[in-house]
Amino acid sequence: RFPIELHLQDYDATQLVRIAEKKARESYNMCLASGVDKALAEAFKTTYASEVPQHNGGLAVRLVDEAVSRFATRMGREVQDGLDDAASCGAEQEPEAKAEGEETVGVLTVRDFDLEDPFEALRQEAARQEALKAQKGDENAQALSRQQQREQEEREREQAEKVRLQKAAISELEGMIGFKEAKAYVYKLIRKIQFVQAGGSRKVLDTCKNLILVGNPG
Structure with missing residues (x-):
């Protein structure tokens, strides 16, 4: 009845990044920060590889929506922190801090897409701490800016929350009776x-996230 069949190929990683950029620009009037396009392309090839055939362009749209949500949460906390700083200092925000804040408005970062390498963040923080120790005692040495401190505190809060959720999930799993095979799979x-966190290839995570649970009901 319908002899003509036209098969539409899935979008590749580069095309999905373009869809994400278009979604951010047209729906939220936002853009991607430098380096986000490469991080997203790599994520589409590895972390989200199994989801591309299922969701295709919708995956890019979803990731942008989630990134904007994280961005809004981060901005809200930074604004509140800025107000707290101003109240405690009894002075207006420094011009440099204002300019820095204005530059970040409307820009989605790797952190907003939850693609930030936690080990790289730890290495950077360790390097900053070493630099501060080396400069200790020097009157001209300056500590981390308030903006950097807030970002670090936010990262620590996010990491602590992830660890808490992971421990809670494992504890709940261990508390279940039976489920030997399911526990082994997890x-x-x-x-x-x-x-992967230790430096291995991310391709080992390229597995289907959908499961079919079989067995007697109840």
């Missing part, structure tokens, strides 16, 4: 994640 995934 721990296998955890070992893969730990392998």
Whole structure:
């Protein structure tokens, strides 16, 4: 009845990044920060590889929506922190801080897309701490700016929340009666994640996230 069949290919990583940029620009009047396009393209090839055939362009749209939500939360906290700083100092915000804040408005970062390498962040923080120790005692040495301090505190809060949720999930799983195979499967995934975090290839995470649970009901 319909002899003509036209198969539409899935979008590749580069095209998905372009869709994300278009979504951010047209729906939110925002743009992607430098380096986000490369991080997103790599994520589409690895972290989200199994989702591309299922969601295609919708995946890019969803990731932008989630990034904007994180951006709004981050901006809200930074504004509140700025008000607290102004109240405690009894002075207006410094011009440099204002300019720095204005530059970040409307720009989605790697952090907003939750693609920030936690180990790289830890290495950078360790390097900053070493620099501060080396400069200790020097009258001209300056500590981290308030903006950097707020960002670091926010990262620490986010990391602490992730760790809390992970521990709660593992505790709940261990508290279940039986489920030997399911528990083994979860721990296998955890070992893969730990392998990637230690520097292994992200391709080991390229597995289908959909499961079919079989067995007797109840």
